[in-house]
Amino acid sequence: MARSVYVTGIDRGDGRQAVELGVMELLSRQVDRVGVFRPLVHTDAPGRADHMLQLLRSRYRVDLPAAELYGLGYEEAAALAAAQGQDELVSVLVERFRALERKCEAVLVLGTDFADTNIPDELAFNARLANEFGALVLPVVGGQHKDQQTVTAEVLNAHRAYADLGCSILATIANRVLPSAESQVLLGLAGKLPEPVYVIPEEPALAAPTVAQLIEATGAEVLLGDAAGLARDVRGFVFGGAMLPAFLGALTEGALVVTPGDRADLLIGSLAAHAAGAPPLAGVLLTLDQHPGPDVMALAARLAPGTPVAVVHEGSWPTAAALTHIEGRLGAASPRKAEIALGLFELHVDSAELTSRIELGRSDRVTPMMFEHELLERARTDRRHVVLPEGTEERVLRAAEILLRRNICDLTLLGAEDAVRRKAASLGISLPEPAEPVEPVDRARLWIVDPATSPLRRRFAQRYAELRAHKGMTVELALDVVTDVSYFGTLMVQEGIADGMVSGSVHSTAATIRPAFEVIKTSPGASIVSSVFFMCLADRVLVYGDCAVNPDPDARQLADIAIRSAETAAQFGVEPRVAMLSYSTGSSGSGVDVDKVRKATELVRERRPDLLVEGPIQYDAAVDPQVAATKLPGSEVAGRATVLVFPDLNTGNNTYKAVQRSAGAVAVGPVLQGLRKPVNDLSRGALVQDIVNTVAITAIQAQSKEFGGA
Template sequence: MHHQSIYIASSESQSGTLIISIGFMEMLKGRYKNVAFFRPVVPDKREEETHIPFMLEHFDLKIPYDSCVGFTESEVIQAFADNREETLIEALIAKVDYLQQHYDFILIDGYPRNRFAATFDFDINLKIAKNLGTVFCPVLNAKDKDADEINNEIQLLSETILSEGCRELAIFVNRCESDIVEKVQQGHLHFGTHQQVYLLPEIREIDTPTLRQIVKVLEAKIILCEDEQLNHLVRSSKIAAMGVANYLSRIAEDHLIIVPADRNDIILASHLSYAAKNHPNIAGLILSGGITPSDTIIDLIKDFPQAPIPILSVKSDSYQTAIAVEQVKPKITAEDTHKIILIKALFDTHIDKEKLAQRFRESKNNIITPVMFQYRLFEKARAHKKTIVLPESEDERILRAASVLLQRDIVNIILLGEKEEIEHQCAQLRLDISKASIINPSKSDLLETFTEQFHALREAKGLTLPAARDAMVHANYFATMLLYNGMADGMVSGASHTTADTIRPALQIIKTKPGISIVSSVFFMLLETKVLIYGDCAVNLDPTAEELAHIAISSADTAAAFGIEPRVALLSYSTGDSGSGPEVEKVREATKMAQQLRPDLLIEGPIQYDAAIDMKVAKKKLPHSKVAGRATVFVFPDLNTGNNTYKAVQRSTGATAIGPILQGLKLPVNDLSRGCLVDDIVNTVAITAVQAQQLDQR
């Protein structure tokens, strides 16, 4: 899921992610026609969400507000508390996927991690970014920190991003004081990394409230003020309680003066100071106490040649007003033209845009998380719905899985069994399977037709008509005949039947693909940041070299069908020409056969597991191999090795293992483990549907 997207996030408040977002959006709007802005998490109260309204208005983005929103802060916390983490992440993937279909680029603005500090012991932004498959740009707040603190944060953050499996595009260190910039740069160079780290100085004006913000927060009444004056910065506020002489000696540029409305002397002195050449220009006057100046004073002020000082009125007293002004937090709004100019200039001056763009172009996404894989799987299955037959309707897990599949509209379902019994059991379980087709093999009009067809297929093997009829009453045989006759596109069984019970009818009726001599299996191993294919771990006890070659080819084709670039490693206890012995020779021969049969595939063998998956080991053992260190498909020499390895990896890493998935048959039939969970069934059915889709493309 390689989106044209960038994820910006900070670990603490007041880091200035909006500043970085403005800089990026300005850059992106110059390169792409349609750019979307998205926030995976927003505050609970819409009025507290300021980033989205700003970006929509200032950059005139053609996107509805609701399309920019993922979930509220409380919704995210509740989802994790209810163990619905995957559902939430999947929903976010769907929202971003929708934007990707309608926009050229997506700028994603994360939520400060510290807002979740008391709830989560992980970085919510990294978790989301990893599952979205996007590059990550952390923003650090350098305010009140020395150079060593900042460099330690940079190093720790980079290590965290790497360990989480995310891709770092660049690190932005915002709000740097001028005296630490050089020290931070020297410290960063000392680490000898190839990171892009950008240091942005503290700009006081950006972190200063405007008169417009103060008017809004205090709900002040405007007595005299032009709209442009509302953009004046308010660097400090003072209460005027002394005489005019002492007052004038204590005011400074951009001060906001709080004064009782009946102090005409202060009001007039302020305007005289404003008009004088060598006296400070205050930002405005707030008249406290809810009293309005007399018309005589207002008329006099209006006669001044310059525009009058902004005059506001509030109902609170001077002390309460001063406290309220001090509590106003600086924000950036679309009306703050001066601040916006400063921000864009900051980005232009301190960011190497071309270098950043080049880094983005070179950043290739190889990350596939379990949630990403399952989301892709369901979307692919849903795109061209297939009909899957489930012969084991007596199993509660099958019914629960069928309900999920039908509700999510992933596939069409055929259940085999007595209709009244199935519906009664589903009613007791509160399951909705109303969209499923239900067939009772023993009472079906198809029974005789299927019996005669099966007899004709197997008569040369000595099958009698009565024996064929007995077989058709068996759910797996009847289901396989539905598949054979095109009444279903795939079949999934094994929850209550053995692997042999599932495969035997398929081999007798459907048979293997042309050029493939053996039915084999693979497991999709969903690790934290990648999906690997393991084969054969469930069916063939000790395949010959020829069978192993066909297993490798089938496994590669399965990988390709699910969007995984096949780089095939035929495993052994020896790598390359370093060892010998019957088992190594079998793998070596199988590798040569597979390479000859499918020269289009990248196939390496014999190779040890560590050399196949670890690039450092690969460079020592097979430095010129295109597979070593980068393998995605692992073919084990026998069932003992494969079965133990997949279970060891599954249990020791927490990986999700989907399978066994059968391959090599003309039509898709898949086997379940008798200990399978409902999720396993759902995944296997979706995979079966995608396998059926592949047949349409031939």
């Protein structure tokens, strides 16, 4: 039977979607097949789609039909209860739940939302369903606008209510608590409940609606704006009626400007202010169904590309009344808010404690998602400092926000601070101020450094001149060299200011690696710098090396690549069984290329007799037990290989891309190996999640003793 967690509450407005997302994250780290079930859904009103079900289904790849993820609509449930009684309603819901449960290793149940449900004694109804499902209950109590005494009393009352109804309580969470009251609530609840109690403070970025959400709510017509602009948070409103000079002084960061559509001066003035970064805005909403002329719209599009401009039929007053009551929500269309919610949950909830109480046995299979989760968790447990030289690149900024929100590592972004912050604001990304106090102290830190103006410039120039003196480098020449972000970032790592560096989303591999060769250099015993990809297949993780750096390694270099790849695999939890790949298996073939692989295999066995290695071996014999039984019976590696070493770059690069595209594998890397300190390269086609994963890997590398970690 699958282990299930039933997240429920006592009233509306508790923000439990953030808790549901956090619990789903915990479950998906442990097992492969995680389901989600909503007993009752709203199906009676257009636009009331279950955004949370959609988000969880898409984010966690719940490969089940949507119709199997819920029980009944509220109206259908009410009719059934009226006609045949609540027992029959519960029986139907239990039957639907059991059908889903049989297909899953764990199930997250989303309780009723206390919003126009017409369910008598809704709390008791949720408690009964949880008991019938055999699920652990996680009550969530909303603390918005409530003082410490009120929140404390409501948490105790909620716990008592569910406990008295026979529920097995996993933990209790007070959510959306005023930050000023967080510590007092924790103190007031200390030792008063038999299960853990967690307190999550209010997060304005979660409560803020997106521009897209406000447009949907008001029925506005979008005139300008791209997907990134529509995803911006609206942190306030500025209603325009004054003349332009006075109006500009009222603009605030993240505000949505609401003004009559015939005020072209306010429209253009707002967008010009946004383009200048003084301040960056969420967008502009025009009222009275007034569409600016084509010349005005053309100018608007050039001033602030991507910034939303929309028009509504209503006047400013009814529009204002509609806007001010809308709160942000989690959904598949707002992945950024999901990352914010997860970061908040992970910061304030003891994930290890909660996971141990759910008592899930870890799945034998390691799925791509589980591998990614493990990377982030390991990086977070001993937080390191990583420098990202490409500080104004959109994907890097989006990855940086995720890394900081989820407390994965401390970061330095390189670039002029005004430019970095202006670009982030235009993307709707919120970066913390480097100088502001960080509370709690566990929250990840950010610094933005401009190599051209940094006090470190001269120190780095002197250091680089020393390292390259044999090439004729002088301090005067080095002062220019170190303003290059790749060199500056590499020197930050070399000098111990940062623990690692990740670059390459817009720079070539050579631009990333050359400074590392010159400054950091290879580690003792390494004859070559090489790379691996972690290939996350549906049921396992394989390590491919070298698919990114060395065009045609000789036998000695190939042996070094194999040993380093095995060490990297072990560092990330993959038991190394090394296959030295060729077009021939065993002694069946001959030729220069096969002989190179055979010699490399012998060298690996000489240098590391403890490693399981086989070669030369063909790919199918390395990974397929049936083929292995025919071609290499009795081999400890054949059919079970986890580290696959390719004979040259042409073979390796094409194979990893073929597997990635045709088998739907997630390729994490390239991860560089053989350097004294961790520096990693990105593909120029890297996605945001690729950057997050690579930074996490770099942080984990920095944790190891090899790089000076604990």
